[in-house]
Amino acid sequence: MKRFFQPVEKDESSKKASLSHSGKADEHTETPGVEKKEPLKLLTWNANSFLLRVKNNWPEFTKFMTSLDPDVIAIQEVRMPAAGSKGSPKNPRELKDDTSLSREEKKVLMIALASAPFENYRVWWSLADSKYAGTALFVKKCFQPKRVVFNLDKTANKHEPDGRVIMAEFETFCLLNTYAPNNGWKEEEKSFQRRRKWDKRVLEFVLQSSDKPLIWCGDLNVSHEDIDVSHPEFFSAAKQNGYIPPNKEDCGQPGFTLAERKRFGAILKEGKLVDAYRLLHKDKDMERGFSWSGNPIGKYRGKRMRIDYFVVSEKLKDRIIACEMHGQGIELEGFHGSDHCPVTLELSQATSGSKESEEPT
Numbered sequence: 001m002k003r004f005f006q007p008v009e010k011d012e013s014s015k016k017a018s019l020s021h022s023g024k025a026d027e028h029t030e031t032p033g034v035e036k037k038e039p040l041k042l043l044t045w046n047a048n049s050f051l052l053r054v055k056n057n058w059p060e061f062t063k064f065m066t067s068l069d070p071d072v073i074a075i076q077e078v079r080m081p082a083a084g085s086k087g088s089p090k091n092p093r094e095l096k097d098d099t100s101l102s103r104e105e106k107k108v109l110m111i112a113l114a115s116a117p118f119e120n121y122r123v124w125w126s127l128a129d130s131k132y133a134g135t136a137l138f139v140k141k142c143f144q145p146k147r148v149v150f151n152l153d154k155t156a157n158k159h160e161p162d163g164r165v166i167m168a169e170f171e172t173f174c175l176l177n178t179y180a181p182n183n184g185w186k187e188e189e190k191s192f193q194r195r196r197k198w199d200k201r202v203l204e205f206v207l208q209s210s211d212k213p214l215i216w217c218g219d220l221n222v223s224h225e226d227i228d229v230s231h232p233e234f235f236s237a238a239k240q241n242g243y244i245p246p247n248k249e250d251c252g253q254p255g256f257t258l259a260e261r262k263r264f265g266a267i268l269k270e271g272k273l274v275d276a277y278r279l280l281h282k283d284k285d286m287e288r289g290f291s292w293s294g295n296p297i298g299k300y301r302g303k304r305m306r307i308d309y310f311v312v313s314e315k316l317k318d319r320i321i322a323c324e325m326h327g328q329g330i331e332l333e334g335f336h337g338s339d340h341c342p343v344t345l346e347l348s349q350a351t352s353g354s355k356e357s358e359e360p361t
Contacts, residue, residue, distance in 0.1 A: 036071070036142075036143075036349065037171050037349075037350075038143060038170040038171040038172060038173070038350075039070075039071030039072045039139065039140065039143050039170065039175075040071060040346060040347045040348070040349065041068070041069065041070045041071045041072075041344065041345075041346050041347075042070060042071065042072045042074070042175070042215065042217065042310065042344065042345045042346075042347075043065075043068065043070040043072065043073045043074065043342055043343070043344045043345075044073075044074040044075075044076070044177070044217040044218055044219075044308060044309075044310065044342070044343050044344075044345075045073070045074070045075055045076070045308075045336075045338070045340065045341075045342040045343070046075075046076040046077050046179070046218075046219040046292075046308060046338060046339075046340035047075050047076070047077055047078065047079075047338050047340075048077050048079075048337070048338040048339055048340060049077060049078075049079040049131075050075055050077075050078045050079065050080065050109070050136065051079065051080055051105055051108070051109060052079075052337065053336060053337050053338065054108060054109055054112045055108065056337055057336045057337035058112060060336055061336040061337075062115075062116070062117060062118075064326070064334075064336065064342070065117050065118075066116065066117045068326075068344065069117070070344065071139070071140050071143060072137070072138065072139050072140070072143075072168075072175065073121065073136075073137070073138040074135070074136075074137055074138075074166075074175070074177035074217050074218060075135060075136040075137070075138070075177075076133075076134075076135050076177070076178075076179035076218050076219045077133060077134065077179060077219070078125070078127060078133075078134035078135060078136050078163070079131045079132060079133070079134060080095050080096070080105070080106075080109070080125075080127055080131065080134060081095075081096040081102065081127060081128065081129060081130050081131055082094065082095075082096060082127035082128065082129055082163070083095060083096050083097065083098070084096065084098070084129075085098045090127075090129050092125070092126050092127045092128070092150070092159040092163050093124070093125055093126070093127075093150075093159075094125065094127075095109070095125065095127070118138065120140055120141060121138040121139060121140055121141065122138070122139050122140075122141050123136060123137065123138050123139075124136065124137045124139075124148050124166055124168075125163070126150045126159050126160070126163035126164070126165060126166050127163045128161075128162040128163045132162060133162035133163055133164060133179055134162070134163040134179075135163055135164060135165065135166050135177055135178070135179050135218070136166070137166045137168060137175075137177050139168065143170070145168040145169055145170055146169040146170065146171075147168070147169050148166065148167065148168045148169075149165075149166075149167050150163070150165055150166055150167075151165055152165055152201050152202065152204075152205045154167075162179075162181075163179075164178055164179045164180070164181070165177070165178050169212065171350070172212065172213065172350045173212055173213045173214065173215050173313070173316060174212050174213070174214050174215070175215045175217070176205075176214060176215070176216045176217070176218075177217055177218050178202075178216065178217075178218040178219075178220065179218055179219050180195075180198060180202075180218070180219060180220045180221040180222070181194050181195055181198050181221070182195070182221050182254050182255070183195040183221065183250075183254035183255060183257060183260055184254055185239075185240040185243060185254060186240070186243055186245070187245050187246060187247075187250065191254075192245070192250055195221075195260065196259075196263070199260070199263040199264070199267065202267055203263075203266065203267050203270060203271065206267060206270075206271030206273065207270060207271060213312070213313035213315040213316045214271075214273070214311075214312070214313045215310065215311075215312050215313075215316065215345070216273070216309070216310075216311040216312070217308075217309060217310045217311070217343075217345070218308065218309070219307060219308050219340065220264070220307060220308070220309050220311075221254070221255050221307050222255050222256075222260050222261065222264045222307060223235075223255055223256045223261070223305045223306055223307055224261055224264050224265060224268075224275065224278075225261070225278075227278075227283075227284045227289075228278075228289075228290075228305065228306040229253075229256055229290070229303075229304070229305045229306070230286065230289075230290060230302065230303055230304040230305070231303050232256075234253075234303060235252060235253035235256040235303070235305070236251075236252045236253070236256065237252065238252050238253040238256075239251075247259065249262070253305075255305060255307055256305065268311065271313075272313060272314045272315075273311045273312065273313055273314065274311065274312055274313075274314055274317055275309060275310075275311055276309075276310040276311065276312050276320050276323040276345055277306070277309065277310065277323045277324075277325070277343070279317065279320065279323070280320065280322070280323055281323075287328045287329060288324075288325050288327075288328045289304075289306060289325070290304035290305055290306045290325070291305070291306050291307060291308035291325050291327070291340055291341050291343055292304060292305045292306070292307050292308070292339060292340050292341075293327075293329075293330065293332055293335070293339060294339075296330060296331075296332075301330065302330050306325075307340075308325075308340055308341075308343045309343070310323055310343060310345040312345075316347065319347045319348045319350065320345070320346075320347060321346040321347060321348055322344070322345070322346040323343070323344065323345045323346075324343070324344050325341055325342075325343050326341055326342045326343070326344065327340075327341020327342065328341075
């Protein structure tokens with residue numbers, strides 16, 4: 001395997017090393033220029049294993065990051081296990097380092113993140129017990145979130161199962177980074193119920209988040225409209241091993257079933273949220289209009305979906321400058337090794353006296 005960061009010899013210091021934020025982060029200052037009170041350039045990316053991207057795709061990804069220079073990077077599918085030895089409680093905020101393999105993997109990651117451009121960011125992790133799911137949030141050190149939580153209940157120390165949520169509160173908005181569970185194919189496997197429960201909780205969350213406008217990003221595992229997939233008829237009729245769910249609205253490709261799309265539409269409508277990309281890009285774009293691309297061989301060749309989003313409160317709509325996808329085509333140009341491409345959102349600075357900058361009364 002081609003490796004850009006080679007394993008390093010283990011030493012005792014690596015066990016105590018941490019990638020979490022620390023007090024030293026506040027010493028960093030930005031390059032002189034226009035002062036920003038909060039992050040305005042945001043990026044979301046399902047990395048499909050952050051460690052593999054470090055090992056195999058790091059030069060091209062860091063070059064992309066350096067040119068883009070986002071204030072916040074929201075990662076899904078970190079796929080690094082949480083700290084904690086076998087049989088002991090896990091710490092989803094820290095990377096596992098109690099075995100020789102986990103220490104090596106952690107140190108490889110730390111070396112990468114200690115170099116440009118990631119050295120300029122503070123990182124928060126929410127990790128699963130195994131190499132599955134997980135999210136991370138990188139915030140430039142010049143921006144200090146007022147608080148960070150790891151669940152849809154806003155409970156101080158609780159983490160969502162599999163590390164699927166990180167939420168950071170800033171001056172005029174809250175940023176929610178989620179990796180939504182996949183709907184799956186079969187009712188009997190309980191994936192349908194898991195996704196319905198998730199959607200219900202997200203709806204409750206957005207309805208209760210009225211104190212500050214919301215920016216919700218991540219792999220949301222749903223394509224809302226026909227325009228959000230390359231081949232609507234194919235995805236609508238898709239089956240696995242000929243299985244047909246009892247409810248017709250659960251039929252089709254996970255992420256494009258009628259039931260999921262209706263629930264997502266209800267979240268947008270009732271939560272007074274807008275899909276930032278679709279707000280700016282009304283027409284279907286067969287090259288840049290999709291963030292996930294299927295296997296380059298077989299029946300999914302060339303079949304694509306838009307399942308990675310920035311969804312924002314209507315109060316922030318007028319501040320949206322740009323929302324773009326940075327990958328295209330069957331060849332996955334700009335995907336940087338993942339099966340998802342990065343998506344960015346850029347906002348204008350909040351103006352004094354604007355509705356979203358006012359504190360709630």
